[in-house]
Amino acid sequence: EKGGFEHFMLKEIYEQPDAISDTYRGRMLPDKGIIRMAGVDDNIERISNARRILIVACGTSWHAGLVAEYIFEDFARIPVEVEYASEFRYRNPVISENDVVIAISQSGETADTMAAIKLAKEKGAFVFGVCNVVGSSISRETHAGAYTHAGPEIGVASTKAFTTQITVLTLMALKLAKHKGTISTSDFQFYLQEMERIPEKVKLALNSDEHIQKVADIYKEATNCLYLGRGYNFPVALEGALKLKEISYIHAEGYPAAEMKHGPIALIDEQMPVVVIATKKGHYEKVVSNIQEIKSRKGKIIAVVTDGDIEVRELADHIIEVPETIESLTPLLTTIPLQLLSYHIAVMLGKNVDQPRNLAKSVTVE
């Protein structure tokens, strides 16, 4: 059942090229220049005229929501807010019929996300679900939705659900952008073509697995770890830190790289591994200067870079390469090495990666 893999988590990490293409197959028609998503098509005016989009989710799904915030604002020019479902539901939120709520949930059973949906519906908002489990409670409670088609995710630590959530949300944002005219036909076409190349590029990113194992071996005894990223890769830094925490029990924090100087930089010393996402597009030069700041305080740098990078290679203690793509799609690639790094560290420490202590696959308690 694990298909020759030692753990479900590893199997699911390796399934991502197929999971991503399963998610866009039949929806994205690059030859015709269209994206078909029934749940969006049927409600296109309501969604594209939204005063704002409010995304509610928990955990890894909340991180996918943060990536979506950048994509929706960038492409479709609709203001987006992302909230933890648990905070939204308890704080008397200002929400009305003019808002569209997107609820993201792999399991479709998360209690706080469900409660947030019910509250939003009571206030008249239109609620769109992005779920993986077909027929799940959340998929039934929402007005419309789009499934991620990642296939069953058994490992408690979410992997392929995250990348397929980003895939669905990217398609949705591009579709809205096209409808609103906020994207040119040629850019739209180009993004679809780039999306079609992602599964192959994820495979290339997976090729670094052995190298990542060596890096994992060096840092497995660390007691703390920082993850930094900017722009589209800030949420990936949060996700990388969550993956490490939940399966290896090593304390990790994700930060937007520029926030370092406002506090966290005080933590840096020769004991501190810092994972920095420093891909070519997206504030590259700024990230390079953040790396220099860490280096001068003797932090250990593990950098995720674009294939062929020279500048960061000289500064970092270790580099992990991912193929080049457009900035908005980089999270689909930069996430891969961070998943593998956590996985290998946890295995080396003898932890139960598929069922970490204190965690459940679906959190049905509030």
Ligand code: F6R
């Ligand atoms: C992290 C993880 C959790 C879930 C969260 C939401 O690896 O699995 O943080 O992402 O409990 O679950 P869903 O997406 O099922 O609502």
